Amino acid sequence: MTQLLEAAANVFGQVGYTAASTNAIAREAGVSPGTLYQFFPNKEAIAVELGDRFLHRMREAHTQVFTEANAALPLAEMLDAVLDPLIEFNCRNPALLALIKSSDIPGKLAEDHDALHESLLTRVGELISVYVPAMPAAQRTRTATMAFALFKAGLELVLAHEGAERKAYVAELKASMYRYLEPVLGAGCCDPAGGAADLPSAGDGARH
Structure with missing residues (x-):
């Protein structure tokens, strides 16, 4: 199953979900279509299983970057601490964006992604x-x-390039987000006593 899912990730990342086929996934995995159908009845089932694994890892990544320690950093350092792991995750898993961008992905995967999207907006x-x-x-x-929209737009450009150009677009993405956020948030993050503020837990209301 792992071999088939890795092959599916490669195919989805290369041609997108819509153009992918079970035959192409089987060829990428080095197995017969019959072997694939022993594990998955169709392409949709493969996408749901693969998407579940991607989204689980993404939730773990969110937990690791949206922390009190990162919230205590000056804005530029906080952007590095939050964005670098998320960008790295998407660069290592280009099939995730390919699935999300497809208009015909299975409904369950779309619903799970929408829920994750709302969770991420809450954390931001x-x-x-x-x-x-x-x-x-x-x-x-x-x-x-708006910050999340900037990140998504910049991420597509990052993923569309390699090597030095990818690094340059990462730098542009961070600079764009800093220029947007700094007038609103300021450059630092400290309470009047000089200590770091606490990061609210998920579901907490606004603190006034």
């Missing part, structure tokens, strides 16, 4: 509330949504 909003506790909830939501 919580991070923003650490920097600006008094920011109204509506403004915090807009800022989080």
